Amino acid sequence: MRWINSTFRAATGMLAGPNRLRRRISWPGEHTRPRVSRSAPSPIAPFETHRIPIRAFRRSTNFTRGFGAALLFLTAAALAAPAADSTNSSPDTLLLRNGDSLDGNLLSIDARQIVRWKHADVAEPIEFKLGSISQLDLHPPAPPDRGTNHPCKVLLTQGDALEGSLVSCDNDTLILQTWYAGALSIPRKQVQSISFFPTAPDLFMAAGPDGWTQGSVTGALGVEAGQWTFRDGAFYAAKSASIARDIKLPDTAELEFDLAWSGDFSLSVALYTDSLQPMLIADKDKLPDFGAFYSMVFRSSIVQVARIKKMETLSYLSPVFIPAASQTNHVHIDVRARKQSNTLALAVDGQLLQVWNDTNGFIGQGTGVRFVHNGSGPVKVSNLRMIPWNGLFETNQTNIPPAGQDAVWLANNTTLAGVIESLADGKLTLRTNAAAVPSGRAALPRRPDQDSPTNENVPPPAPPDEVQVPLDAVTRLTFATEQAGPAKESPGTVHATFVHGGPLAFQLESWTAEGVHLRSPVFGPAKFDPKAFRRLVFPPSAPAAGAPTNRPPGLP
Secondary structure (H helix, E strand, O other): OHHHHHHHHHHHOOOOOOOOOOOOOOOOOOOOOOOOOOOOOOOEEOOOEEOOOOOOOOOOOOOOOOOHHHHHHHHHHHHHOOOOOOOOOOOEEEEEOOOOEEEEEEEEEOOOOEEEEEOOOOOOOEEEEHHHEEEEEOOOOOOOOOOOOOEEEEEEOOOOEEEEEEEEEOOOEEEEEEOOOEEEEEEHHHEEEEEEOOOOOOOEEOOOOOOOEEEOOOOOOOOOEOOOEEEOOEEEEOOEEEEEEEOOOOOEEEEEEEEEEOOOOEEEEEEEEOOOOOOOHHHHHHOOOOOOEEEEEEEOOEEEEEEEOOOOOOEEOOOEEOHHHHOOOEEEEEEEEEHHHOEEEEEEOOEEEEEEEOOOOOOOOOOEEEEEEOOOOOEEEEEEEEEOOOOOOOOOOOOOOOOOOEEEEEOOOEEEEEEEEEEEOOEEEEEEOOOOEEOOOOOOOOOHHHHOOOOOOOOOOOOOEEEEEEHHHEEEEEOOOOOOOOOOOOOOOEEEEEOOOOEEEEEEEEEEOOEEEEEEOOOEEEEEOHHHEEEEEOOOOOOOOOOOEOOOOOOO
């Protein structure tokens, strides 16, 4: 590693060659934070930043070891500096077990557990032993549209979540057609639930800077002002900046985006706002009239939601910790809102972290969104879109069916319970002898004399009825909990995160640009498109050479 250290040490100043950086980015521990008077009466920081007593969780930045300083600097530059070639994609990041990190691109992982890594300033690929790597953060392009052929998310009993188009499901097998692995055959006993995505087109997608309003944040507490820039399909900000747009948020909606950052960061997202300009929250009562809104503040590993209304005391919903933020520097954010039920929700990388029920009523009065970078650490917002939401959560535990029965939630808020016979040809077939009950569950009926086994006049139970429902009318279904327990995890299991969010555990056999060969404990051997994954987490120690590789601690 000594030659790598000497090669990259110069990067803390100025890089040579075509990838030379034009400027240096300040990092946590180096930069000077804005000075705030201790006697200030308000605990609110400028421009929708809210002071939250937290510990900053981030990966080790030990600049005295190896090539840590140089490589972390390269990560910051990739986020903040304008790209010399606008066609270049964001670099991947390799995290070593000693805390060092290296930007570049993953080339391959072979059966000998050798990782080949390409860096722009090294002529030949660098080889690492897989056992020395704790995590790979990848930056694949946005996944293709889910399509209209019954797109869904399949949640497995051991925690995996697969997206694709449902082809069929019978008593034994579920067939899921995917863009990343073709058709997957999944044992039905390993399927916990299926959630169907709306097939309506996106309500909004950010395709460029047109239509967005840049806001001024100059002069607050010495914060240096900047602007959001748009390139390669993403918004970037390295200094305090605001950008807003009226995207016509409906009463029920889902807002998704990918968030990447470097070092400590603070980003406020105003939801249901009617103002396109940022505001100093401490002075909100002195500002011209504005409609109330929610401010969702992302700060390191903590998210907090504030209710912002003129002439009303500032109040907060409960804070949320994002476990993934301490292990990576980019996540997929999914914010859901439903005015009718006073609900806000947050999911990160496909994991539902928090559902807030605002007991004081839904405060948002506008239909716009605003992203305010609060001047700490460069950030990147990409793949921003608004999609329809049916108001249901994948892990919703309401209206639980009787033990041993499957449940089907319909778009009209009715629920069916019984035994799902099949899902095929655009129809769901359910065996039950009860009709659907609005806002509840349809259980098998019980006659008043059914408790009298000695009553000879009791007729035999009614034969089960077969109910067929169009799949387009189904929002979610769960299978009875009689399945086999979670698959036992083998040594060396890799825990991956899909580009669309959601986990997958497997044994890694090889990785090349042509495909990822893996073995799942649920659906067996498969070949995946490498663009399907945004993160790989490896176990503390890899198995012997030649054996299938890996598994990471701490991920679901």
